[in-house]
Every structure is written in C-alpha cells, then in structure tokens.
Amino acid sequence: MTSAVVPAAASRLALLLLDFQYGVLDAVRNSADVLSRAEVALCWARQQRVQVAHVRVAFTEEDFARVPAHNKALRQVVESRRFADGSHEAAIHSRVAPQGRELVVRKTRFGAFSTTELHRLLQELGIDTLVLAGISTSGVVLSTVRDALDRDYEIYVLADSIADHDPQLHDALVERLLPQSVNVIDTGDLPNLAGASHYPTPRDPGILAVGHTDFQDDR
Numbered sequence: 001m002t003s004a005v006v007p008a009a010a011s012r013l014a015l016l017l018l019d020f021q022y023g024v025l026d027a028v029r030n031s032a033d034v035l036s037r038a039e040v041a042l043c044w045a046r047q048q049r050v051q052v053a054h055v056r057v058a059f060t061e062e063d064f065a066r067v068p069a070h071n072k073a074l075r076q077v078v079e080s081r082r083f084a085d086g087s088h089e090a091a092i093h094s095r096v097a098p099q100g101r102e103l104v105v106r107k108t109r110f111g112a113f114s115t116t117e118l119h120r121l122l123q124e125l126g127i128d129t130l131v132l133a134g135i136s137t138s139g140v141v142l143s144t145v146r147d148a149l150d151r152d153y154e155i156y157v158l159a160d161s162i163a164d165h166d167p168q169l170h171d172a173l174v175e176r177l178l179p180q181s182v183n184v185i186d187t188g189d190l191p192n193l194a195g196a197s198h199y200p201t202p203r204d205p206g207i208l209a210v211g212h213t214d215f216q217d218d219r
Helices: 031-047 061-066 072-080 118-124 137-150 167-180 187-193
Strands: 013-018 051-057 103-107 129-135 154-163 183-185 215-217
Touching (some): 013 137, 031 051, 031 154, 031 187, 051 118, 051 137, 129 137, 154 167, 183 187
Parallel strands (some): 013 051, 013 129, 051 103
C-alpha cells in the first residue's frame, strides 16, 4: 500500500537519481527492473519539467587518502580503489544519462548531501520536495532520506525504483521504517504528483535530447 500523493507544483519538485552507476547496478540482482522504472521516472520528470539531479559516488586519489582507517564502511572501497573517478564502474548508466540542465554531483560518502553542494543548488532553485530513486536502499537512499529530513524537505521514495543487495533488509526498510517518516509511492503514482495521466515510456520518440549544460560539482 502506497502513501497518499499530494499534488505539487513542478517548479518545487526534484527527482534525485542516486548511484545509478555501472558498478553499483552490477552488484544488485534485480537492477535491470529497477533501472527500467528509473527510466520511466526520468521520462516523467523531463516531460513535466521537474528538475533532475544525478548523484554519483566517485573518488580521486585525494579522496581515497582522506578516508580514515577506522571507517569500516569504506575500507574495502579504499583498499580496492573501487569507484575511481573516471572509471567505467563510476559512470552513470547510459539509459539514465544526464542531459540538458540536469544537475550532476559527485559524492564521497553514502548520502547525497554531506559531501556535495546539492542542498545549496536545490535551495537556489526553490525546491522543497524530493522524489528519490536509487541503489541501495540501505545505503544512499536511507542516508539521503535521513539528511533530507533534517533539512526539512518533503520526501517521496519510489519503492519500485530502489533496490538493495539484501532483499530482506530492503523489504524491512520499505514496509516498516521509511513509511514512518516519508511518503512511499510507486512510479505509477508520479502523474498524481505532477502531470497528466500519461507520460512517455523510455522508448517514446517524444523524448528528445537537449543542450548539455550540466551543473557539475567536483568536490
């Protein structure tokens, strides 16, 4: 059962696509289905002129060096030099690649805000409501939700556009924890949030690429 959807002005909304990178998707069993639904959400946002923000994790050598030895969560990433900036595994998947004036920020921790300028950029655009899709549920999604709540955003999490390497943990978060503090909906509910009853599928010829002028955060 999904949360009730309260219509909002498109100018106040942002779709956050979290860690849809080759190296992240490869680690999740049902990533193909999640990626397909993220494409649908992205098509909705572009048609309705909802701001899109792409969040990716990637490390420079300086970033690796800044991770303290006691950080157990990132120890394996540092030792293996995974998600090095510029590598294939750190790249955003081509099916949800940024275009137009979509924001792109690079992070070096789990959440979307703590090591980026994303909050400032969203505030400058007058955005107060976030729609979240991403991998993983227990990582970037949960961390971003907690941080966004502290920053007083209204939050919608797309339950069918998130996934985790641990299905049982994913289910517990989606069914029990997240609904306590945010709105949990599906991609099919997006037209009720902003837009008409129909929006293009990823293969709809009405979706056209526009000039590429991303805002890039290189922290």
